[in-house]
Amino acid sequence: MKNSPKDLISRRGFCLCCVGGAAFAATGGWLTPRQAFAEARGLVSVIKDSAAVSPIITHRLRNNISILEGSGGNVAVLTGSDGKLLIDAGIGVSRPRVEKALAELGGDPVTHLVNTHWHFDHADGNEWLGAAGAKIIAQENTRKHLSGIQRVEDWDYNFLPLSSAGIPTEVFDKDHSLKLNGATIGLKYHGPAHTDSDITVTFAEANVVHVGDIFWNGIYPFIDYSTGGSIDGSIAAAEASLAAITSDTIVIPGHGKPVSNKAELKEFRDMLVAVRDNVAKLKQQGRSKDETVAAKPTAAFDAKWGQFVIDPGFFTRLVYEGV
Numbered sequence: 001m002k003n004s005p006k007d008l009i010s011r012r013g014f015c016l017c018c019v020g021g022a023a024f025a026a027t028g029g030w031l032t033p034r035q036a037f038a039e040a041r042g043l044v045s046v047i048k049d050s051a052a053v054s055p056i057i058t059h060r061l062r063n064n065i066s067i068l069e070g071s072g073g074n075v076a077v078l079t080g081s082d083g084k085l086l087i088d089a090g091i092g093v094s095r096p097r098v099e100k101a102l103a104e105l106g107g108d109p110v111t112h113l114v115n116t117h118w119h120f121d122h123a124d125g126n127e128w129l130g131a132a133g134a135k136i137i138a139q140e141n142t143r144k145h146l147s148g149i150q151r152v153e154d155w156d157y158n159f160l161p162l163s164s165a166g167i168p169t170e171v172f173d174k175d176h177s178l179k180l181n182g183a184t185i186g187l188k189y190h191g192p193a194h195t196d197s198d199i200t201v202t203f204a205e206a207n208v209v210h211v212g213d214i215f216w217n218g219i220y221p222f223i224d225y226s227t228g229g230s231i232d233g234s235i236a237a238a239e240a241s242l243a244a245i246t247s248d249t250i251v252i253p254g255h256g257k258p259v260s261n262k263a264e265l266k267e268f269r270d271m272l273v274a275v276r277d278n279v280a281k282l283k284q285q286g287r288s289k290d291e292t293v294a295a296k297p298t299a300a301f302d303a304k305w306g307q308f309v310i311d312p313g314f315f316t317r318l319v320y321e322g323v
């Protein structure tokens with residue numbers, strides 16, 4: 001199954017997987033993850049086109065909280081008479097399927113939307129949700145990045161600002177809290193991690209937390225140095241998230257299998273630490289980036305974590321940049 005087209009499709013939690021599908025359509029053959037990533041450079045619009053046809057799968061958790069999987073990052077939904085709260089907005093072109101999935105969870109409108117960070121596969125849907133009346137809440141750096149042209153070097157792509165309807169109207173620096181549908185919802189900023197805008201969203205009574213792209217469940221993560229991300233910040237945020245949860249907590253990752261837990265988050269943190277140490281040793285020995293990739297510092301982890309779009313070589317490069 002590893003590396004098969006079916007495997008890539010089944011991990012549609014990450015938007016770049018759609019590039020594999022799009023590339024398939026364009027070339028008549030499946031690409032390896034590495035090729036798919038290369039194709040992804042400058043092809044964000046292709047990702048959006050592909051998201052337009054991806055199915056949305058609903059996972060019902062507890063205390064009226066569900067996850068919608070299939071439009072970029074994993075989207076959490078809290079339902080109730082105060083209106084729906086969404087954690088992340090997915091990609092705008094998924095709107096018809098997201099609307100259908102939301103309707104199946106109840107007739108209340110979406111009144112609130114929280115962005116875990118600024119990336120388009122989590123915030124592109126802000127525009128239609130904001131226009132439909134949702135109040136958008138985020139860390140202040142998310143608003144900053146969504147308000148101007150934002151270049152992501154590793155995707156070779158310049159993201160344009162969202163229209164005014166998609167810009168968060170309520171921002172905070174460190175912490176924020178909400179009371180909706182009987183739930184106590186805590187928003188916590190983690191400092192520079194995957195970007196410089198990452199927050200976690202905790203539903204206290206349900207013991208559920210959406211940790212955004214601080215956690216990629218079972219796949220190597222992207223780290224966005226263009227907007228303040230780093231490997232050390234990613235490790236620190238994973239550790240802070242671990243310290244805040246119990247073995248009963250349901251953990252929602254930004255990408256990968258959407259219903260997760262503390263043990264899987266710890267496994268992700270341990271992988272980050274081990275790869276960081278291996279790469280740092282090689283860099284300290286004076287090895288170049290290419291020589292470090294050739295030394296395969298991720299080898300012990302590749303069978304599990306390297307079967308997706310951020311392949312071992314690319315992940316090594318991202319870590320090398322930060323040690």
Ligand SMILES: [Zn+2]
Pocket residue numbers: 117119194213
């Ligand atoms: Zn992201």
